[in-house]
Amino acid sequence: MTESVWLRPKRGRGAPPLSRERIVEEAVALLDQEGPERLTMRRLAERLGTGSTTLYWHVKTKDDVVDLALDAIFGEVRVPARGVNWRADVAALIEGWRAAMLRHPWSAALLGRPLLGPNVLARTEFLHATLVGAGLRGPQLVAAAYGLSNYVIGSALMQVASSTEAAVREAADEHLRLNASLYPSLAAHGHLSGHDWDAAFAQGLTYLLDGIAPHAGRQPLR
Template sequence: MSESVWLRADRPRRDAPPLTRERIVAEAVALLDEEGAGRLTMRRLAERLDTGSTTLYWHVKTKEDVLELALDHIFGDVPVPAPGPDRRRDVVELMSGWRRAMLDHPWSAAVLGGRPLLGPNVLARTDHLYAALASTGLSGPRVATAAYAVANYVIGSALMEVGARGGEADDSGAVAHLARHRDVYPSLAEHGRLSGDGWDAAFTEGLGCLLDGIARRTGRGD
């Protein structure tokens, strides 16, 4: 992967530039929301911006630049809780907002992997997560380990939910398949599959289980 857009200095602006990075990112997010990451190309983005590819490349070098900028933009909508006495609540609120941002922009979870995520919005929220976890009594490498565990849980749950919701119209076929093969997959047939509002409750309970485990590592568990 090429060097992150966040590690390169901004190019000097031309006089009265016809295009801004902010406008490029807003249009890129709109395109991604409407059509998904597979349809994002520099040419299509330039067309939507009613400009030429040369002008677009003046502001962003590659499609990867655009994706990095778009990801950081959507995470800017995630509220950062004011630090309070209940840091576990802070983590739950922050991670719930992170999940909601990914569900509101279904393309995002699938393109997170392999990107450094060094934008200011992501870094500010990640720093808040680290601070909240450190305040529970974790220290050293365990802070990063816990942060990775929580972040990976949120990303994975969003990715699974986006995929499942995309195929919910055909979910009855999957249920019927498990019922027919109950003898082979008894636990799946008994406990069923998540759908509809069940995802919200499952996410909250799963995050709680994860945080309970982290708390026990610090001696503050129940």
């Protein structure tokens, strides 16, 4: 695996006016406008109006750019002021995380590398610290944190994947209708169109937190 950009010393400013911050800003804009399939070092250098050699002064690989862009996305997620209600604190963080990924639909699909940036770690620390404050430890803490993280990433992926053209959604719904004898539950309830994604996400998050709540304050299993 390529060494993480976060584990290498940050280089100097290099040739002004290019900076790591400027690179990240343009990379996020490129990903938002053109998608991850268009992200190449050459394409990014073109958008920055510079040469690849100058770009490579700041970032060694495309993976570096992806890691930096993802951390910038996490920076949009507000860290809640810690309160007395752990459920409300966790929900606020998770809902902010989802909103950030939906603003940048490419982000959830690229969460395949270890994320060690300061924005990611600060918010992950908040999640773990809040769950520890609720009384979770050991395997219970890991299961709760993983369950919440996987839920928000998976739900964002599903929503983005379903945000296709109306004709595509209608064709998928018609396919289920025509094959109702094979897939009766999906034909009745699994339509790709017409979902209230916000309500479904909120209800699913409530189910997760309800499942965690009985273990809060208990001695963890050995």
